[in-house]
Amino acid sequence: MSNIGxxxxxxxxxxxxxxxxxxxxxxxxVLLQNIVYAAFLLGACFISVAGLYLLLNADFxxxxxxxIYVGAVNILxxxxxxxxxxxxxxxxxxxxxxxxxxxxxxxxxxxxxLGVTVTSTxxxxxxxxxxxxxxxxxxxxxxxSDYLLPFELASVLLLVALIGAIVLARRELxxxxxxxxxxxEDSLELLEKPKEQLVAxx
Amino acid sequence: MSLEPFLIIAAALFCIGIxxxxxxxxxxxxxxxxxxMLNAVNLNLMAFSNYxxxxxxRGQVFTIFVISIAAAEAAVGLAIVLSxxxxxDTVDMEQFNLLRW
Numbered sequence: 213m214s215n216i217g218x219x220x221x222x223x224x225x226x227x228x229x230x231x232x233x234x235x236x237x238x239x240x241x242v243l244l245q246n247i248v249y250a251a252f253l254l255g256a257c258f259i260s261v262a263g264l265y266l267l268l269n270a271d272f273x274x275x276x277x278x279x280i281y282v283g284a285v286n287i288l289x290x291x292x293x294x295x296x297x298x299x300x301x302x303x304x305x306x307x308x309x310x311x312x313x314x315x316x317x318x319x320x321x322x323x324x325x326l327g328v329t330v331t332s333t334x335x336x337x338x339x340x341x342x343x344x345x346x347x348x349x350x351x352x353x354x355x356x357s358d359y360l361l362p363f364e365l366a367s368v369l370l371l372v373a374l375i376g377a378i379v380l381a382r383r384e385l386x387x388x389x390x391x392x393x394x395x396x397e398d399s400l401e402l403l404e405k406p407k408e409q410l411v412a413x414x
Numbered sequence: 415m416s417l418e419p420f421l422i423i424a425a426a427l428f429c430i431g432i433x434x435x436x437x438x439x440x441x442x443x444x445x446x447x448x449x450x451m452l453n454a455v456n457l458n459l460m461a462f463s464n465y466x467x468x469x470x471x472r473g474q475v476f477t478i479f480v481i482s483i484a485a486a487e488a489a490v491g492l493a494i495v496l497s498x499x500x501x502x503d504t505v506d507m508e509q510f511n512l513l514r515w
Binding site for chain 2 (some may be wrong): 220222223224227231234235238239241242247250254257258261264267268269270272273276277280281284285286289291292293296298300301302303305311312315316319320321322323326327330331335336337338341342344349350351352353354356359362366369374376377378380381383391
């Protein structure tokens, strides 16, 4: 009953394949030790979610998902991993294994609860899925009529986040005290304040 | 196809995200788990938008808002991780106790 022109059988097959990809890559993101592999699997996870969006008749949002998540967020995460690539063995914490087991049990319980809720509720499903001329037209009408204020606020929020990220991530430069003409071997280094520990390590 | 498989998939993705959020030691992996949970919520919104509100797809509008907020969150979160790494020289979540005592 989808508008994308696939038959029922091929839709079911695509759903199963995309679900397997999604769950496997999400487990990989959480469980793999190597964080670079985890970041690439996160990209696979985002792409399979975009495929699920296509099955739900949402072409524009699927394209936005690929552009923003795979193209921007995933690349940003890879850059952050490259910048903080510190190979260290984490010290063991008290009850570390027990914590993982308890968290797993709680998550499985939450999944069971959500599953029971989903299957036992009578959803008011519309009998036929409406054939829209283009989802983009409908989304644009929403954006510029009844969701105009959130749309404009989102732009302000993106600007604030942009400036905030720059302010948080940049280093403070030492004021320029080097006199002109004095060239020594230190002049090619970046003029930065030395790193200061916020709290003395114990 | 019906609504329930998509909701079950979204629930599974959300639970995997919660597990990763609580158990990971690396701060970048915590942010990745948050992205997983946001994707699960988006999938829920899209499923409801298609099956319950297919004429005026408001769920897709909400999903686009969530995607833009998630992009802003990722940028600010990774900047915070970088700045913590610079001051503490680690990304281990168990050693971030600046606000604890």
